[in-house]
Amino acid sequence: LWKQDPTLWKPADSAHQAEIKIRMGWLDVVDLMLTKVDEMRAFAAEIRKAGFTRAVLCGMGGSSLAPEVLRRTFGVAKGACDVAVLDSTDPAAVATLERWSDPAKTLYIVSSKSGGTTEPNVFFQYFYKRVGAKLGDAAGQNFIAITDPGTAMEKRAREHGFRRIFLNRAEIGGRYSALSYFGLVPATLMGIDVGKLLKRAKRMMIACGPTVxxxxxxxxxxxxxxxxxxxxxxxxxxxxxxxxxxxxxxxxxxxxxxxxxxxxxxxxxxxxxxxxxxxxxxxxxxxxxxxxxxxxxxxxxxxxxxxxxxxxxxxxxxxxxxxxxxxxxxxxxxxxxxxxxxxxxQPNVQESKDNTVRLLAAYNEKGALPDPGGVLPASAADFAVRLRAHLKLARKGDYVAVTAYVERTPAREKLLREIRTVIRDRFQVATTVGYGPRFLHSTGQLHKGGAANGVFVQLSAAPVADLSIPGERFTFGVLEAAQALGDYESLAKRGRRTMRVALGTDADAGLRALMAAVNDTGKPARRAAGKAKKKPAxxxxxxxxxxxxxxxxxxxxxxxxxxxxxxxxxxxx
CATH class of the missing domain: 3.40.50.10490 (Glucose-6-phosphate isomerase like protein; domain 1)
Structure with missing residues (x-):
């Protein structure tokens, strides 16, 4: 492992070895980033001096999850920059961040390892136009980029005069990048002591070292x-x-x-x-x-x-x-x-991305997305009956995955927690919840490439107010719908047990209908705990x-x- 030997995982596969060899930089990134602490602190001081008090991180997956964890755990230090993560193409989610931020006084962090990820690029297009309307040619000073060297995003950042470009070490995969610029630049802006964070990582690195x-x-x-x-x-x-x-x-x-x-x-x-x-x-x-x-x-x-x-x-x-x-x-x-x-x-992540590109091309040509049918409205009279039949497909050792293409709000999180608790207790299966399209860059690989032990319930809502994307013929609502449909196609192709549910224009009401239907799926399964209780293992x-x-x-x-x-x-x- 510490020799970064790619034959450890796929000893007979040269193609895999070649890819693994250029993905091992995370093993020594801590030492590299300890030398960058002063640089990141100086940048954070520059941002404070420039008057920025809020920042929007436009990213997906490995570019956004570690910063979100750090923000929720540490909060924001006094006088530091508050960082909000945007990793949803739902129009309501984009609008919420737009209301939260003043385009003229907000720093936008466009973060993508590959530089070609759809979501951060359309987020950039959307917010750059709004900042430009207030600041004109100086709009680029409200943007920074975190990406790998030589990406299209680096080129775009230079063309638009971004305030700063942080070029990350290319030999680090996205989900292994928490301790690189992707995780640490936003953390520094929040006022987190990244030097202390890295020193703790270094201790663990030593504890896991080759001589242990x-x-x-x-x-x-x-x-x-x-x-x-x-x-x-x-x-x-x-x-x-x-x-x-x-x-x-x-x-x-x-x-x-x-x-x-x-x-x-x-x-x-x-x-x-x-x-x-x-x-x-x-x-x-x-x-x-x-x-x-x-x-x-x-x-x-x-x-x-x-x-x-x-x-x-x-x-x-x-x-x-x-x-x-x-x-x-x-x-x-x-x-x-x-x-x-x-x-x-991540062999199956690209598949959903390719599906989305194909579906958007069809939309641009015909003005509508293909309709494969089979969507069940949450308002249907037989919704509870059909949902029960679907959930009963779950066998011992399976899990139920609820994937929700809606804006994440505290009220919806509470409802989905209640829904999954009832499903778990009633059907005796593990449950997961993922918000689309965010989960496509997370558990989406497992859903398609892992074992066929998932039962899927895909939720989607029609946008109340859609948002146009500058330079594109499709809207955020169409993009989100294409991502949901593309994921469904991938699951269906593999024969995964999948149900599509339309929540309607009122997502909250649709989720309440789902909750009522879940509660109506029958009495709790008989628990086989009685005999075992007498003599616990x-x-x-x-x-x-x-x-x-x-x-x-x-x-x-x-x-x-x-x-x-x-x-x-x-x-x-």
Whole structure:
């Protein structure tokens, strides 16, 4: 691993080896970025001096998820720049960010490794026109780019006079780029001490170094656990995260799903699913408890006493996220080795992108997207009956994925949490929720390239007010619809069990109808917990200390009774 030897994963495949060889820069990026800390701090000071107090990060996947995790975890330091992430083509989401930002006083961060990703490019086109209307030829001074050398985005940034262009190391894949310019420039603007973050990452890097025994290597050990249990049928990696860190799963979800979900196998990350009673879970689960304040300790102990495998990772403070970025990247690479796949490619992500391009070309030619039919309105009289029939297709060991092409709002997040909780408890399956098109750059690879154990419910809403994209014949609403249809075509081609649901123009009302239909899918399945309760299985808890104190990861068998009383679980979790 540390020699960056590409034959480790695909020893007999020269094509894979050539690609892997140019994707290993994440292993030593920490040392490189430690030399860039002063540069990034000076830039943040320049932005403050120029009067910018808000920034919009226009990106997708690996370019946006780490900054979002850091923003939600740390907040914004006094006097620093507040950074909001735009990773949705939903017209309402774009309009919300437009209202939040004053074009003349906002910094726009256009972030894309390849420089050719559709979403950040159309976001740039949209906001550049609005800034230009106020600032004229000086509009470029409100934009910066983060991209690889030689991309079309670098060229465009130079042509439009961007304030700054950060050229990232090309040998780093997007989902492995949290500790590069992609994650750290936005973090510095927020006022986060990126030097401290990198030093924590460095400690983990040393703890996982080439001279460390394999059983004492926290990254390698975690990857071995994930890969081995996935091969044994426990492929639903379920995150239980203390409240302050509850967005951490956004980033790990993409890292794990896109890295392992291919060649008919993979680890299914389950992020954001409310923690339930032990009887709610089957034998396809492994739990990771990311612990900061211990608010969920009691609930996790209940899972462990019930015989569920639990990996416990204790963080000292939020800056240990730097260590966790490194740990999970190494663990994912190791899990890929166990599963026998290449953890650095994403063969099916491009397929959905190509579908979208083809569908948009058809729209430009005919003025309408193709209509394959089969969309079920949430208002249909038989909606609950047909939804029940679809969900009953889920078998033991499957998961239900709800993909929602709507603007993400707190009210909708709450509804979707309730919906997935009912589905989990009633059908005894793991559940995931992804917002489109964001999830296409995350779990989309797993949906198409992983095992055929997903049951999909695709939700879409008609835009109340659409937005034009400067220089394009299609609107944001048409783009979002094309992305949803393109993803459906990819799933249908593989015979995935998929239902398309139209929420109508009122997405909130449509989701409430979905909630009512889910509640009407029958009585809860009989739980087979009675007999097992008398004699609970021994728990297996793998504890992994943080790199701050020479991290180790070891499997231990303990009695069920803790030495001291744990803090109660937080309400609502």
């Amino acid at each position: 025994a394999a059983a004492q290597d926290p990254g390698l050990y975690l990857g071995a656990v994930l890969g081995t249990l996935a091969k044994a049928g426990r492929d639903k990696l379920t995150f239980v995260v203390d409240r302050k860190l509850d967005s951490f799963g956004y980033w790990t979800e993409q890292l794990i799903a896109e890295s392992t979900g291919k060649e008919g196998t993979g680890v299914v990350p389950v992020e954001g699913e409310p923690i339930g009673r032990p009887a709610s879970y089957g034998k396809d689960r492994i739990f990771v408890y990311v612990r900061l304040d211990g608010g969920l300790e009691r609930a996790v102990q209940g899972l462990s006493r019930a015989g569920q495998p639990v990996v416990a990772i204790r963080l000292q403070d939020a800056y240990d996220l730097g260590a966790e970025f490194m740990r999970w990247e190494i663990a994912t690479a190791a899990a890929g080795w166990v599963l026998g796949i290449d953890p650095f490619d 021994k728990r297996a808890v793998a504890k992994a200390k943080t790199a701050t104190k020479k991290p180790r990861a070891r499997a231990v068998a303990k009695k069920a009774t803790p030495r001291r009383r744990a803090a109660p679980a937080r309400r609502g979790r």
